[in-house]
Amino acid sequence: MGRYRPPRRRGSAYITPEGEAALRTELHQLWKVERPQVTHAVHEAAKNGDRSENGDYIYGKRRLREIDSRVRFLNKRLDELEVVARPPDDTSRIRFGAWVTLEDTGGEEKRWRIVGPDEFDLRAGRLSMDSPMARAMLGKGVDDEVVVHSPAGEQVFYIVDISYD
Structure with a gap:
């Protein structure tokens, strides 16, 4: 039987330009740099024979699932975020980015x-x-x-x- 997890409440959809850049950098790092390296390592480990006892293969497949999950999350989240690049009109009050x-x-x-x-x-x-x-x-x-x-x-x-x- 699966483990039930209640849905998490979504956070606010605002982000600073610096925050958006950090998320895009993380997405690029995972998709263009780390994932190809792990895929290559899994491919090489698969050549070694019995995959059920191959630690490199098992760990690599697990890491690929983690990367793919995070990439899916980042793509969805970046689509729904609103970048707040300028200060509010009334700077005497505390608002987002203050x-x-x-x-x-x-x-x-x-x-x-x-x-x-x-x-x-x-x-x-x-x-x-x-x-x-x-x-x-x-x-x-x-x-x-x-x-x-x-x-x-x-x-x-x-x-x-x-x-x-």
Whole structure:
């Protein structure tokens, strides 16, 4: 019997130009560089005889399935994404693509960029617009209070700066 997985909620369909370029680079790398190498390795491994005990063949076929799955996902996702290349008309409010500097109650500042779900990276300071923190910030202005409900409890931040670099 198969393992049921409920459908995942689709993320927002917005992406920055940098994010789109990164996805297109990944797609090119997988399709034009990595897949031909793995296909060649599987072909060579298949020549060695018994495929049921051939680790190179089994691993190569598994890797081909992973690559093909990711390529299908990237092609579909890139077709439905909308690239947001220019800042909004009202730059005094937090919208998609904004760089936001927040200050917590302890006085520590942190800078985040609001990006699409396909390009978020917390270590690089890129926060998905679908995250609870970003949803709490959207539409706010400088000196507004942002209250984020998290598993650790309620957190309060103050918006120090908004920019669209």
